[in-house]
Amino acid sequence: MSKRFAWLLGLVGLVLVGLLVACGSKYNSSSDGLVLVGSQGSAVIQTFSFSLANGHISAVSNPPSTSGSPSSIVLDPAGAYAYVVIGTSIQAFKVNSDGTLKATASPAANPSPVALAMDSAGKFLFVAEGLGGGISSYSIGSGGSLTAVPGSFIFTLPTGFQTPNFAALAPTPTVLPGNGVNGVQNSVCSDPGNTPPTSEFLYVADSANSVVWEFGVDTASGALTSPVSSSPVPNFAAGTVPSGVAVDPCARFVYVSNMTTNNISAYSICNGLPTQSTNCKNLPAPWALVPVTGSPFSLPSTGNGPGPLKVDPFGNYLYVLETLSSQVSPFRIAPVSGSLTAGTSVATGIQPTSMAIRGDDNWLFVTNFQSATLSQYSITPSSGALSPLPAVTTDNNPWGVAVK
Numbered sequence: 001m002s003k004r005f006a007w008l009l010g011l012v013g014l015v016l017v018g019l020l021v022a023c024g025s026k027y028n029s030s031s032d033g034l035v036l037v038g039s040q041g042s043a044v045i046q047t048f049s050f051s052l053a054n055g056h057i058s059a060v061s062n063p064p065s066t067s068g069s070p071s072s073i074v075l076d077p078a079g080a081y082a083y084v085v086i087g088t089s090i091q092a093f094k095v096n097s098d099g100t101l102k103a104t105a106s107p108a109a110n111p112s113p114v115a116l117a118m119d120s121a122g123k124f125l126f127v128a129e130g131l132g133g134g135i136s137s138y139s140i141g142s143g144g145s146l147t148a149v150p151g152s153f154i155f156t157l158p159t160g161f162q163t164p165n166f167a168a169l170a171p172t173p174t175v176l177p178g179n180g181v182n183g184v185q186n187s188v189c190s191d192p193g194n195t196p197p198t199s200e201f202l203y204v205a206d207s208a209n210s211v212v213w214e215f216g217v218d219t220a221s222g223a224l225t226s227p228v229s230s231s232p233v234p235n236f237a238a239g240t241v242p243s244g245v246a247v248d249p250c251a252r253f254v255y256v257s258n259m260t261t262n263n264i265s266a267y268s269i270c271n272g273l274p275t276q277s278t279n280c281k282n283l284p285a286p287w288a289l290v291p292v293t294g295s296p297f298s299l300p301s302t303g304n305g306p307g308p309l310k311v312d313p314f315g316n317y318l319y320v321l322e323t324l325s326s327q328v329s330p331f332r333i334a335p336v337s338g339s340l341t342a343g344t345s346v347a348t349g350i351q352p353t354s355m356a357i358r359g360d361d362n363w364l365f366v367t368n369f370q371s372a373t374l375s376q377y378s379i380t381p382s383s384g385a386l387s388p389l390p391a392v393t394t395d396n397n398p399w400g401v402a403v404k
Contacts, residue, residue, distance in 0.1 A: 074402055
């Protein structure tokens with residue numbers, strides 16, 4: 001009897017251990033990645049630990065509740081603090097060593113935040129405020145604190161333009177990517193002797209006027225300016241209803257997704273750096289955009305409704321989240337011209353909403369609003385190809401996603 005009882009105790013112990021592993025209560029920063037997901041239906045922010053060796057993913061316990069519906073999420077470059085749009089405010093969270101989150105200071109009030117972007121140095125947070133064309137800038141201080149940049153930059157709309165609707169925004173880098181660890185994750189600007197730009201600009205997709213705007217950024221304060229003193233803020237034509245924008249990490253190209261025309265506009269940034277396009281000769285304005293030859297680029301035949309865009313951390317591939325066809329498509333970026341070549345699309349869940357790529361360029365995640373799932377993909381850096389892993393169930397209506 002005692003042996004049988006001991007055997008049952010051992011079996012129960014193994015089951016409990018299995019359940020603990022399945023619950024994913026452990027996160028080890030040296031061997032695991034961490035994914036943050038904001039759930040609008042449940043008003044919580046979940047965190048998931050995943051193995052960097054095989055991608056096995058599990059939920060970390062005790063997701064923090066929020067006072068509203070979380071949407072856009074960004075992490076600082078160190079992965080120490082997360083910033084989340086919650087209703088009409090921006091809340092900072094400390095990322096604890098066990099993978100849990102803790103709200104820091106009181107949230108920063110914001111009129112109508114719809115999208116977040118952080119500069120590559122982790123100095124400033126930029127907020128697009130949707131209809132009305134507002135942009136807020138915050139400087140990031142110790143402890144992840146946010147301080148609103150004083151004043152607001154008001155620009156004059158050209159004749160015939162309607163009230164802007166700022167849908168997405170992306171700053172140019174002031175820190176360049178390093179060399180990859182495996183010999184293939186390198187970028188053009190990783191070459192020795194290349195120095196990062198000392199100027200910073202912010203490109204903003206305007207879905208109401210079908211253009212992308214170019215703002216200057218004061219690198220000391222984070223204030224927005226006109227790129228050329230005493231001149232109007234320039235704009236560059238895009239397709240119909242531009243919904244996403246991305247800048248490559250070498251400050252060579254800008255890409256804009258056009259929801260209604262179902263394509264991607266590509267531009268060379270005429271920045272005066274060694275990697276700029278030959279199309280940039282004799283342009284009067286610094287950092288102006290020139291369409292890449294062949295732009296706009298079509299989606300794969302199965303693609304529909306391009307939204308969020310991400311360029312991989314080394315600037316070799318562009319990933320397009322196609323919100324109406326529920327798939328994500330990789331495109332190879334030609335390093336000199338910036339032209340796009342489509343790869344093989346992969347399916348997501350229903351109504352994909354947000355996308356994030358880990359800094360090692362090995363993992364990509366997508367939140368699926370209608371499916372209440374998180375799609376996970378491993379990336380082959382040499383080809384940009386995506387290999388799906390099993391989707392993970394989330395709380396209701398997941399929206400924003402970030403990964404460290």
